[in-house]
Amino acid sequence: EVQLLESGGDLVQPGGSLRLSCAASxxxxxxxxxxxxxxxxxxxxxxxGTIIGSGAAAYYAGSVKGRFGISRDNSKxxxxxxxxxxxxxxxxxxxxxxxxxxxxxxxxxxxxxxVAVS
Amino acid sequence: xSALTQPPSASGTPGxxxxxxxxVSSSNIGNNPVFWYQQLPGAAPRLLIYNSIxxxxxxxDRFSGSKSGTSASLAISGLQSxxxxxxxxxxxxxTLYTWLFAGGTKxxxx
Numbered sequence: 001e002v003q004l005l006e007s008g009g010d011l012v013q014p015g016g017s018l019r020l021s022c023a024a025s026x027x028x029x030x031x032x033x034x035x036x037x038x039x040x041x042x043x044x045x046x047x048x049g050t051i052i053g054s055g056a057a058a059y060y061a062g063s064v065k066g067r068f069g070i071s072r073d074n075s076k077x078x079x080x081x082x083x084x085x086x087x088x089x090x091x092x093x094x095x096x097x098x099x100x101x102x103x104x105x106x107x108x109x110x111x112x113x114x115v116a117v118s
Numbered sequence: 119x120s121a122l123t124q125p126p127s128a129s130g131t132p133g134x135x136x137x138x139x140x141x142v143s144s145s146n147i148g149n150n151p152v153f154w155y156q157q158l159p160g161a162a163p164r165l166l167i168y169n170s171i172x173x174x175x176x177x178x179d180r181f182s183g184s185k186s187g188t189s190a191s192l193a194i195s196g197l198q199s200x201x202x203x204x205x206x207x208x209x210x211x212x213t214l215y216t217w218l219f220a221g222g223t224k225x226x227x228x
């Protein structure tokens with residue numbers, strides 16, 4: 001069974017930094033692209049970024065480019081999201097998800113972790 | 119104007135068939151497949167339809183997707199109370215290498 005478990009969400013001050021983790025199990029981790037999607041309170045879904053299976057490339061939404069960084073440790077089946085220069089607009093539940101390729105759809109999602117910037 | 123547009127709300131009665139539209143306005147994604155996600159209240163999203171018409175295993179066949187040109191639709195037949203949720207369409211922009219989500223449709227089962 002595929003499981004994705006996010007952690008690391010917290011209350012952080014504006015301008016601060018945070019690192020989120022997404023621990024995966026139940027599938028061959030390095031065969032899949034991994035994705036971060038966020039959802040601000042009462043709002044819709046917003047794609048944050050995607051990292052390919054090897055970790056050699058990552059792609060970001062314009063709203064976070066230069067401030068957020070996605071990485072992965074395939075030996076630990078874990079993906080990370082480094083958030084920096086945070087503002088109130090980054091307050092959201094952050095979900096990780098897995099996809100067979102960059103564009104194949106997000107087939108499994110974690111339960112999310114809350115980042116509050118205040 | 120958003121690249122993907124959905125109606126903000128939809129409703130139906132139990133047993134009814136409802137459709138939710140998704141209009142694609144960006145030329146970058148007009149020929150690309152559409153994906154649909156369901157988000158039940160308080161839950162994480164789940165993939166409902168991929169490649170415009172395919173259902174992942176475990177998704178009831180009451181849910182179906184279609185796409186014609188720059189318009190896509192999600193149809194739910196035999197509407198049930200547990201279908202009350204937010205529904206999002208999405209597409210991959212292979213020029214900008216980004217996922218685009220529409221604003222979502224809140225489905226109410228009356």
